[in-house]
Amino acid sequence: MTSIGSLLNATDLRKTYGSTPALDSADFAIHPGEVVAVMGPSGSGKSTLLHCLAGIVRPDSGTIGYNGRELSAMSDAERSALRRTEFGFIFQFGRLVPELTCLENVALPLRLSGVKRKAAEARAVVWLERLEVTGVAAKRPGEVSGGQGQRVAVARSLVTEPRVLFADEPTGALDSLNGERVMQLLTAAARDTRAAVVLVTHEARVAAYSDREIVVRDGKARDMAAAL
Ligand code: ADP
DSSP states (O other): OOTTTOOOOEEEEEEETTTTEEEEEEEEOOTTTTTEEEEEEEEHHHHHHHHTTSSOOOEEEEEETTEEEEEGGHHHHHHHHHHHHTEEEOOEEEEEEEETTHHHHHHHHHHHTOOOOHHHHHHHHHHHHHHOOOGGTSOOOGGGGGGHHHHHHHHHHTOOSSSSEEEEEETTOOOHHHHHHHHHHHHOOOOOOOOOEEEOOOHHHHHSSSSSSEEEEEEEEEEHHOOO
């Protein structure tokens, strides 16, 4: 698989849980600023693929290159630094910290990287504005709607301006109207910051926001553009 100019690439990735092959040969490359949808039925290996690419799960074999470096050659500390500084994450349920306000939640990744409170919160306000949820800044996650909470989670995932945003069913818990709006805001913000997005979804209407689709079936990932 050619990986010229790619940001993230996978070569012959395999991962087995017991006797279950979760991933069975995955090959593709993702370029800066691309929104790529990883599609496929439940249990086909989408989440395993996302976790391998993000350096959370170690594949049994195969290689993952990020920005010219091999993930498997990095130490655990290097991989977690990469996840904190260059990768962003968004999940089906926002996983916001319930004790913190929405503003503090968005500022948190910056605070954890050593940015002072005032500067971190100023950046967080900008991201709440971008996601059109400044009204919830002082509220705690338990006091906001599902759609608002997910927009706050998107703001938090992008506040560090990651180079890759990993999104696992980001609209799976939302009604279609809120889901569409989250996808519009998420993809617009990612395009503005040139973040690549790896979007796991089983919904065609969510995948419609991507530039390209990778289909996973029985652990085999196929780049639909390359297949044409
Ligand atoms: P998807 O995200 O497409 O629903 P997954 O990547 O979650 O698929 O799962 C792929 C296969 O691997 C499934 O058969 C699932 O049961 C299995 N699997 C995933 N994670 C684990 C795990 N931690 N332990 C055991 N089996 C797992």
